[in-house]
Amino acid sequence: MERMAYTGTLGRIAKSMAEIDFDGTVNACQDAMKEGLPAAKVVGALSDGMRVIGERFEAKEYFLSELIMAGEIMKEAQEVIRPYFKEGQVKVPGKVVMGTIEGDLHDIGKNIVVALLQSVGYQVTDVGVNVPASKFVEAVRNVKPDVLGLSALLRATVPEMGNVIISLEKAGLRKDVKIVVGGLPLNEEYAKKLGADYYAPDAWKGVELIRKVVEKS
Amino acid sequence: MRSVEDLLELHRAWWKLENERPILNVTYRENFPWMWLQSDHMHGMELVLKDGSLAKDGPLTPDMLSPEMMHPAPFTHGDLFLPVMPFGKIPWLEAICGATPQISVKGNSIWGGFGEGIWPEDWWNTDFKVRINEDWLRLLVDTTKYCADKFSKDFAIAQTSIMRGPVDIMAALVGDKNVIISMYRHPEATKQLLDRLADVCITVMKAQNEVIPKFRGGYVNCWGIWAPGTVTRNQEDGAAYLSPAFYQKFVQPADRKIAQAFDYTAIHFHAAHYIHGDAVTDIEELGALQYSLEPPPYGPTLAEWIPILKRLIKKKPLILQAWYLTREQINTLLKELPPQGLCLETYVQEAGEGHYIYRQ
Numbered sequence: 001m002e003r004m005a006y007t008g009t010l011g012r013i014a015k016s017m018a019e020i021d022f023d024g025t026v027n028a029c030q031d032a033m034k035e036g037l038p039a040a041k042v043v044g045a046l047s048d049g050m051r052v053i054g055e056r057f058e059a060k061e062y063f064l065s066e067l068i069m070a071g072e073i074m075k076e077a078q079e080v081i082r083p084y085f086k087e088g089q090v091k092v093p094g095k096v097v098m099g100t101i102e103g104d105l106h107d108i109g110k111n112i113v114v115a116l117l118q119s120v121g122y123q124v125t126d127v128g129v130n131v132p133a134s135k136f137v138e139a140v141r142n143v144k145p146d147v148l149g150l151s152a153l154l155r156a157t158v159p160e161m162g163n164v165i166i167s168l169e170k171a172g173l174r175k176d177v178k179i180v181v182g183g184l185p186l187n188e189e190y191a192k193k194l195g196a197d198y199y200a201p202d203a204w205k206g207v208e209l210i211r212k213v214v215e216k217s
Numbered sequence: 218m219r220s221v222e223d224l225l226e227l228h229r230a231w232w233k234l235e236n237e238r239p240i241l242n243v244t245y246r247e248n249f250p251w252m253w254l255q256s257d258h259m260h261g262m263e264l265v266l267k268d269g270s271l272a273k274d275g276p277l278t279p280d281m282l283s284p285e286m287m288h289p290a291p292f293t294h295g296d297l298f299l300p301v302m303p304f305g306k307i308p309w310l311e312a313i314c315g316a317t318p319q320i321s322v323k324g325n326s327i328w329g330g331f332g333e334g335i336w337p338e339d340w341w342n343t344d345f346k347v348r349i350n351e352d353w354l355r356l357l358v359d360t361t362k363y364c365a366d367k368f369s370k371d372f373a374i375a376q377t378s379i380m381r382g383p384v385d386i387m388a389a390l391v392g393d394k395n396v397i398i399s400m401y402r403h404p405e406a407t408k409q410l411l412d413r414l415a416d417v418c419i420t421v422m423k424a425q426n427e428v429i430p431k432f433r434g435g436y437v438n439c440w441g442i443w444a445p446g447t448v449t450r451n452q453e454d455g456a457a458y459l460s461p462a463f464y465q466k467f468v469q470p471a472d473r474k475i476a477q478a479f480d481y482t483a484i485h486f487h488a489a490h491y492i493h494g495d496a497v498t499d500i501e502e503l504g505a506l507q508y509s510l511e512p513p514p515y516g517p518t519l520a521e522w523i524p525i526l527k528r529l530i531k532k533k534p535l536i537l538q539a540w541y542l543t544r545e546q547i548n549t550l551l552k553e554l555p556p557q558g559l560c561l562e563t564y565v566q567e568a569g570e571g572h573y574i575y576r577q
Contacts, residue, residue, distance in 0.1 A: 022401060063492075064458040068397045103323030108393050108458055130321060157324055184514050201514065 004052065009035055010045040017049025017073060018056075020066050025049070025073050029080040039084040046077055047120070057204050064108055067203060071115025078119060092123050094214035097139045097177075098149040099127035101160040106153035109182060112203035113149060117210060133160070133167040140173050146214045149206065150196070152183040158190070165195040178213050182206045220269065221289070224296060225433055228443040231534055231558060232481055232504060240442065240560035242295025243547060265289065290371045291432070297441030297562070298432075301368040303360040303425075305378035305439075311389040312353040313421055314414065329381070330389025340391045341403040347390070347413050354424060362428040369430050373437035375448075376425045382451035382484070383414035383471040384459075396455060400467055407467060415471040419478045422449040438483060440507065440536055442560065446480025450507070457489040464493045469500065476502040483507050483536065488516020491525055498532040505558075507536035519546055523553045534558035541565070 004014045009032045016024030025046075032042045053070050056062040096117055100110050107129045114126045125143050127135055140148055148168075150161045161181050168174040181191050182200035191199035198213060200206030230236040264272040267283040292299040303309070311329025312318050318327045330336075337343055357377065365374045381389075387410055388396050399407045426447055429436060435445040442448075453472065456464050476482045481504040484497055488511040497506055506529065510522065517525065529535060535558055537550070542563045550561060 020401070063460045065397045065400070065460055065463055068394055068458070069401050072398055103321055103325075105321065105324065105326075105328050111394055130324075154324060154326075160323070187514075 005048050006045045009037065010041060013042060013045040013077075014048040014052070017046055017070070017077075018052035020053070020062075020069050020073065022069070022073050022076070026076050026080060029077045033081060033084050039081045042077075042081050046074060050074070050116075054204050054208075064112065064203070067112045067116070068108070071112060071119060074119030075115060091121065093121055093211070094147065094217075095123045095125075095143055095145040096147045096149060096210060096214075097125045097127060097136070097143050097145040098151065099131040099136060099139075100129040100151045101157055101164060102130055102132045103157035103160055104152045104154050105129045107151070109153070109203040109206070110149070110151040113151075113182070113200075113206045113210070116203075116207045120211075122210075122214075133164045136164045137167050137171045137173065140168060140177055141171065145177055146217050147210050148177045148179050149200075149210065150179065150181045152181075152185065155185040158183065158185050158194075161196065162194040169195075178217065180206065180210055180213065221291065221293075221433070224293065224298065225435075225443055227296060229445055231442070231560065232444055234530075234534060234558040236557055236559075239551065239554075239556040240296040242297045242441075242562040244295075244564045292372050294441070295562070296560075298373040298437050298443060300375035300437050300439060300441050301364045301372040302375040302439055303357060303364060303377040307377075308379070308381065308389070309353065309357050309377055310381045310386050310418060310421060313350050313357070314347050314386050314390060314417055315350055316386075316389040329386075330392075336390075336392035336395060338395070340395060341399055341406045345391075345410070347410070347417060349417060349420070354421060357421065358424050358428055361425045365428055365430055369432075373432045373441070373443070374429045375437050375439045375441075376422060376429070376450070378439040378450075380418065380422065380449070380451050382418060382453045382468075382475065383411040384453045384455040384468045386414045386417070387411060388455045393455060393458065397458065400459075400463055404467070408470070411467060411471040412474065415474040418451060418475055422451075422475075422479065436481075438481070440483075440538075440560070440562070442505075442536070444481035444504070448481045448483075448504075449475065449479045450483040450485055451475055452485035453490075454487065456493055457487060459493075461492050461496055465496045469496055472497065473500045473502060476500050476504070480504075485509070487511060491516055491522070494525060494529045498529050503533060505534040505536055505560075507538065510537055510539040512539075519549065523549075526550075526554055530554055530558045534560065536560040536562070539563040 004011060006014045009028055012028040013025060013032060016028055029042055050070065053062060053066060057067060098110055098114050100107050114124050117124050125139055127139050150164055152158050152161060165179060179196045180198045180200055181194065181196040186199055188199045198209055200209050227236055227240060231240055265286045266272055266281050267286055269286065306327050308318050308327060308329030316330040318329055320327050435443055436448045437443050438448040438450055453468055456468050472484060483505040484503065485507045487509050526535060542565060544565055
């Protein structure tokens with residue numbers, strides 16, 4: 001197994017997380033809290049487990065089903081440890097608006113990105129699927145996100161991403177937000193042509209990319 | 218030379234992995250009229266002469282032609298029959314199971330199960346039952362019968378083309394994410410639901426078969442392949458999200474149940490499902506596996522496909538469909554794969570012309 005940074009209860013958290021063991025992770029988080037371990041360290045152990053999940057996903061040992069479940073475990077684990085954070089200790093790293101463009105209803109990739117970003121504290125506004133450009137514009141205006149994520153699976157609907165970007169320009173909001181596009185029909189070159197700032201080839205890379213973009217901004 | 222009898226024999230042998238030449242339907246779309254080429258005439262004309270032979274290089278005179286041979290009935294394209302079937306864009310199975318179809322003009326699709334927020338977050342804790350929507354089932358059967366009454370003189374009649382299988386219907390009913398969560402957290406309830414959905418699939422498939430007339434002593438599937446017994450096909454798009462272990466644990470038993478209910482079955486997969494090819498072809502009762510070979514990043518490169526396909530075709534006949542391949546890529550597939558069990562259907566587009574083509 002991949003090398004992990006933690007031992008004891010924290011090690012159990014990281015290992016159960018890496019093994020996509022829902023009950024094991026949640027129980028270990030509860031034990032850690034009972035033992036009085038700092039919440040920030042528990043988050044660190046969860047992140048270590050997530051790192052392994054990412055490595056296994058890239059090595060094609062894990063699949064989308066594992067990423068989806070990892071998001072669910074992280075959500076539940078956060079519920080366990082949230083009460084133990086002291087006031088002011090919880091920082092929102094960034095704000096993201098995410099949605100699947102109009103004409104496309106595929107949402108697995110989007111949902112994974114949403115769940116994983118939320119699990120690490122991001123404020124994510126999920127505007128759903130089959131979302132018209134006007135709704136994205138409205139969300140960007142209201143939420144003022146660091147990043148707008150546009151998702152698609154169907155080739156035929158990808159040009160709609162360009163419409164969203166043009167609509168943001170027309171509304172004078174384009175310069176206020178970084179745009180990450182993701183989906184199998186795209187590539188780096190196509191993303192640039194559409195006017196996006198970044199391209200994410202899969203959900204896992206999308207999460208990493210958005211975190212980097214937010215850190216930079 | 219092609220005749221209906223030739224095609225029947227070719228198809229009969231194909232199901233048994235005994236065909237000496239592949240089943241081909243290769244369309245050269247840069248020419249008009251489009252040419253559907255069959256396997257014994259890959260790079261020539263499809264024109265059938267009065268004497269039943271295929272046209273060769275040389276002059277053409279009226280006495281060489283006859284209307285009957287130029288327009289044979291039943292209609293064929295390449296080595297396949299051209300079936301008539303109920304409108305394929307409607308998500309019939311999802312509708313029959315209770316998910317109201319939603320039209321998306323922009324997406325050029327009709328979706329089953331659209332509607333974030335309508336899915337029960339914890340279906341496993343509710344009294345979740347799948348009830349057949351009789352109105353949708355009746356409409357499908359009536360439409361199948363209409364096709365049979367109206368077109369069976371000149372065409373083979375088939376079941377509707379896009380019949381989604383248990384995991385796709387489940388996703389339409391409870392949402393993709395909840396399919397995964399329930400597989401992890403409520404495996405027994407998930408297996409029971411998939412089993413129930415397999416039963417519904419079988420009911421719907423049999424209901425169509427009851428009104429489809431026999432064609433030359435057998436039936437034709439939606440791809441136009443004849444078989445000397447009952448046929449059906451289903452697809453499990455949602456399995457693309459799953460690990461091979463989860464496919465085997467949850468979906469394979471449902472697919473096996475469907476395969477056991479008919480004589481000649483096939484499962485449609487996309488390129489992303491390449492990881493499940495081995496598990497699917499392990500279903501002994503399954504007749505064939507169909508792959509839509511979408512190019513990367515949807516799935517493997519053609520070079521990566523070759524060893525996978527070589528392995529799978531030893532076990533089951535394969536129907537390979539690609540939107541576009543170059544002549545060179547077609548030749549590679551024909552050279553690398555044995556004819557036994559191979560059915561290839563594609564459009565030819567020269568390298569560089571297509572934007573949706575294998576680059577490697």
